[in-house]
Amino acid sequence: MELLSFILDLVLLGMIIWFVFTWLVSRHLERQIGSVVQDLDQERLIPLTVEVDQNQYFCYNTITKDFVCQGHSLKEIVDRFKQRYPDKSAAIYDGDETAVRTLKSQLKDLDENRGSI
Numbered sequence: 001m002e003l004l005s006f007i008l009d010l011v012l013l014g015m016i017i018w019f020v021f022t023w024l025v026s027r028h029l030e031r032q033i034g035s036v037v038q039d040l041d042q043e044r045l046i047p048l049t050v051e052v053d054q055n056q057y058f059c060y061n062t063i064t065k066d067f068v069c070q071g072h073s074l075k076e077i078v079d080r081f082k083q084r085y086p087d088k089s090a091a092i093y094d095g096d097e098t099a100v101r102t103l104k105s106q107l108k109d110l111d112e113n114r115g116s117i
Contacts, residue, residue, distance in 0.1 A: 046088055050095035050103060057103065062093045074106035 047062040057077060059068045069084060071077035081090050092100055 044088055046085065046090045047093035048090050048095070050092055050099045052096050052099040057099055059090075059092075074103045074110065077103070 046068060048059045048068060049062045049065075051058045051060070056070055056072055058070045059077060059081070060066065061068055068090070069077055069080040071080055081088075092103055094100075
């Protein structure tokens with residue numbers, strides 16, 4: 001009987017830990033999503049759709065479809081975006097699958113290099 005009681009206690013403890021963990025993660029995600037929605041609503045964040053043509057990336061506002069900037073690399077895109085929209089941020093949201101993957105890879109490389117400086 002003691003073994004059964006011990007196993008039931010462990011199962012109950014595991015369920016409580018799982019519930020608390022799930023609740024904490026969902027609260028964190030809700031706050032992050034709320035922050036992104038607020039930034040979009042207040043036009044502080046511009047979601048970008050990316051197209052590529054002859055090794056040049058063209059970025060458009062996903063919502064308005066307006067041209068935003070272009071560049072041969074993520075660094076060039078970021079520099080040109082900041083020149084045009086110094087008080088805003090951007091997020092690659094959609095577009096050519098290969099271009100999005102390439103730019104996200106460049107972002108990872110930039111982040112790693114920034115950490116080693």
